[in-house]
Amino acid sequence: MATGDISVRLRNLAKSYWRGTLEIPVLTGIDLDIPRGGYYALMGPSGSGKTTLLNLIAGIDRPSGGELEVCGHALNRLDDDELAIWRSRKVGFIFQNYNLVPVLNAYENVELPLLLADLGRAERRRRVLRALELVNLTDRMHNYPRQLSGGQEQRVAIARAIVHDPELIVADEPTGALDARNAEEALILLEHLNQELGKTIVLVTHDPKAAQHARFQIHLEKGVLDRTVEVHDRPELPRILPGPEGA
Amino acid sequence: MKFLTLILRSLFRSKRRTILTVLSLAVSVFLIALLQSLLGTMDSLTTSTASGMRFVVQDKASFTNVIPQSYANYLRQQPEIEQFTAFQWFGGEYKDPKNFFANFAVDPETYLQVYREEANLPSIPPSQVRDFIRDGNACCVGKTLADKYGWKLGDVVPLRSSIFNITLRLNIRIIFKGQRNSDEMFLAFNIKQLQEAVPWMKGRVGAFTVRAKNPSDIPRLCDRIDRHFANSAQETLSITENAFNLNMIKMLGDFSTMVHSISGAVLVAILIVTANTMAMAIRERTTQISTMRAIGFSSGQILSLLMAEGLLLSLMGSGLGIALAMCAASLAANVAGQLLPWMADFIITGETLLLCVLLTLGLGLLSTFIPAYRASRRPITEGLRAL
Ligand SMILES: Nc1ncnc2c1ncn2[C@@H]1O[C@H](COP(=O)(O)OP(=O)(O)OP(=O)(O)O)[C@@H](O)[C@H]1O
Numbered sequence: 264m265a266t267g268d269i270s271v272r273l274r275n276l277a278k279s280y281w282r283g284t285l286e287i288p289v290l291t292g293i294d295l296d297i298p299r300g301g302y303y304a305l306m307g308p309s310g311s312g313k314t315t316l317l318n319l320i321a322g323i324d325r326p327s328g329g330e331l332e333v334c335g336h337a338l339n340r341l342d343d344d345e346l347a348i349w350r351s352r353k354v355g356f357i358f359q360n361y362n363l364v365p366v367l368n369a370y371e372n373v374e375l376p377l378l379l380a381d382l383g384r385a386e387r388r389r390r391v392l393r394a395l396e397l398v399n400l401t402d403r404m405h406n407y408p409r410q411l412s413g414g415q416e417q418r419v420a421i422a423r424a425i426v427h428d429p430e431l432i433v434a435d436e437p438t439g440a441l442d443a444r445n446a447e448e449a450l451i452l453l454e455h456l457n458q459e460l461g462k463t464i465v466l467v468t469h470d471p472k473a474a475q476h477a478r479f480q481i482h483l484e485k486g487v488l489d490r491t492v493e494v495h496d497r498p499e500l501p502r503i504l505p506g507p508e509g510a
Numbered sequence: 511m512k513f514l515t516l517i518l519r520s521l522f523r524s525k526r527r528t529i530l531t532v533l534s535l536a537v538s539v540f541l542i543a544l545l546q547s548l549l550g551t552m553d554s555l556t557t558s559t560a561s562g563m564r565f566v567v568q569d570k571a572s573f574t575n576v577i578p579q580s581y582a583n584y585l586r587q588q589p590e591i592e593q594f595t596a597f598q599w600f601g602g603e604y605k606d607p608k609n610f611f612a613n614f615a616v617d618p619e620t621y622l623q624v625y626r627e628e629a630n631l632p633s634i635p636p637s638q639v640r641d642f643i644r645d646g647n648a649c650c651v652g653k654t655l656a657d658k659y660g661w662k663l664g665d666v667v668p669l670r671s672s673i674f675n676i677t678l679r680l681n682i683r684i685i686f687k688g689q690r691n692s693d694e695m696f697l698a699f700n701i702k703q704l705q706e707a708v709p710w711m712k713g714r715v716g717a718f719t720v721r722a723k724n725p726s727d728i729p730r731l732c733d734r735i736d737r738h739f740a741n742s743a744q745e746t747l748s749i750t751e752n753a754f755n756l757n758m759i760k761m762l763g764d765f766s767t768m769v770h771s772i773s774g775a776v777l778v779a780i781l782i783v784t785a786n787t788m789a790m791a792i793r794e795r796t797t798q799i800s801t802m803r804a805i806g807f808s809s810g811q812i813l814s815l816l817m818a819e820g821l822l823l824s825l826m827g828s829g830l831g832i833a834l835a836m837c838a839a840s841l842a843a844n845v846a847g848q849l850l851p852w853m854a855d856f857i858i859t860g861e862t863l864l865l866c867v868l869l870t871l872g873l874g875l876l877s878t879f880i881p882a883y884r885a886s887r888r889p890i891t892e893g894l895r896a897l
């Protein structure tokens with residue numbers, strides 16, 4: 264596969280923590296290629312290193328060894344400020360606890376990543392409204408996070424993750440705090456982002472049902488990639504988004 | 511600026527805490543501004559050039575005692591003396607004990623010479639000066655004082671003094687416009703009236719104000735005069751006018767040291783209060799800060815946002831404090847200025863304002879920097895885990 268078609272390329276990636284002089288390896292020898300537009304679910308028991316791996320891919324943590332190239336950039340060669348700029352352009356984050364800014368309303372939360380780009384107010388507004396429309400929350404845009412339900416908060420967070428049109432979306436247990444119905448809704452939303460907007464998605468989850476939405480499941484076991492499984496019997500995608508395609 | 515909403519909202523995230531902090535900052539700035547201004551006002555008294563030319567010859571035991579008028583004969587012989595005038599504190603009240611202002615019995619002719627700067631002598635019409643000197647019942651008053659009671663030239667002012675237990679009826683012959691408000695809260699009349707009305711004042715005066723030709727002669731003059739009267743019935747004490755003015759102030763102890771140490775203590779208190787508020791406000795936003803950094807905010811941007819918050823907080827505090835101090839100062843000048851003449855000059859100078867603003871800005875920056883810097887450098891993953 265040509266480099267341009269690869270979103271995430273990991274070679275012999277390792278991460279250790281140090282407790283005094285004692286090295287605690289968390290990830291070892293990770294080799295992984297995720298193509299552009301891929302949808303991968305990262306699974307494994309608690310403590311197997313899922314979050315650690317996701318954080319490395321998303322550029323908010325540094326590996327102890329190995330190479331990683333994400334969205335065309337060798338992240339090891341970027342300094343902290345360059346990495347921040349890279350994240351602001353290439354990565355959308357979705358967290359288990361939504362992590363919305365409590366003093367900003369839904370609209371302003373979604374606008375936050377755009378403040379880092381060189382965009383005029385009108386252009387920002389256009390993009391924020393489009394993202395809010397995508398998650399079907401236009402009518403709630405003046406609400407503050409505490410005035411939204413968990414499901415709505417997570418949809419705002421999803422809008423915030425895509426508003427700057429990143430190539431990669433990372434989600435760490437995005438349904439962990441949601442009930443079954445809202446979880447399902449959020450997962451379907453992610454699937455649409457993947458299928459219709461072509462976003463590369465890496466989803467960390469415990470939940471096998473959630474992982475069924477991805478196209479591949481990667482299993483981590485004690486910091487080592489155990490196996491990658493293609494998902495065949497994916498549930499049919501109901502139309503909830505005004506997608507680019509017809510019926 | 512597109513981040514202003516975020517900064518303001520974050521600042522008022524905990525309204526009560528922010529308001530309490532702003533109020534405590536305001537009170538501190540208020541205190542410092544007032545104390546420093548008070549000090550500055552007193553300082554300007556001591557550095558006034560005209561008063562630097564003068565000294566007072568008074569009774570050695572107490573400045574409330576009277577001394578023989580004949581001491582003037584010796585003063586007249588001193589070549590370094592340009593002019594001198596006798597005076598006596600009258601302590602008179604106008605109609606009501608509440609209507610209190612400085613009033614003195616003086617030797618009219620020499621008084622206007624010795625205090626020519628304060629009375630702005632060249633601007634007084636010569637005919638008024640003549641009337642003031644000739645009319646035994648004449649008095650001169652400052653414009654501020656005259657305006658306060660609606661007095662006009664030629665009006666008769668009854669003044670009752672409980673010290674001398676008499677009431678004098680004085681004709682206003684001069685209304686002068688001084689350089690400072692404090693110079694105008696003032697009434698002076700002919701000492702002869704007092705000496706005629708009060709038997710024990712005959713041939714006596716409260717003190718002499720002496721104007722030297724050259725300020726550098728003053729120490730030598732003081733020394734010579736006091737030595738001359740050392741063996742007479744009443745010994746004298748000659749002190750510079752500033753020292754005389756400050757006599758009462760000095761009774762409070764070393765005021766300036768006190769002001770500076772209070773200001774210092776207040777500053778330390780502000781620093782602790784602001785540092786605590788900002789540290790708390792930043793610590794409880796650990797996850798939010800890490801989230802913003804994950805989204806792409808750089809450490810520098812986070813630091814700037816937090817610093818802007820701290821600065822804004824201290825600016826609000828100092829703004830409010832200064833506004834309060836200005837109100838208090840004009841109130842003090844109006845109310846206390848009637849009791850203590852020098853208080854009529856009480857204003858908060860630009861320098862004091864600048865000092866207060868700079869101090870609070872410095873404190874705001876200092877108190878915010880440490881927690882803000884740490885928060886902005888903290889590993890993102892650590893902050894995201896800290897829920
Ligand atoms: N800062 C740290 N210092 C030391 N060890 C750490 C640190 N962060 C994570 N670890 C360890 O790394 C291992 C992997 O952690 P990680 O959070 O990636 O697991 P996970 O697979 O996401 O688990 P879970 O499903 O519970 O979220 C764990 O054993 C954890 O204790």
Ligand SMILES: [Mg+2]
Binds near residue numbers: 313314435
């Ligand atoms: Mg995890």
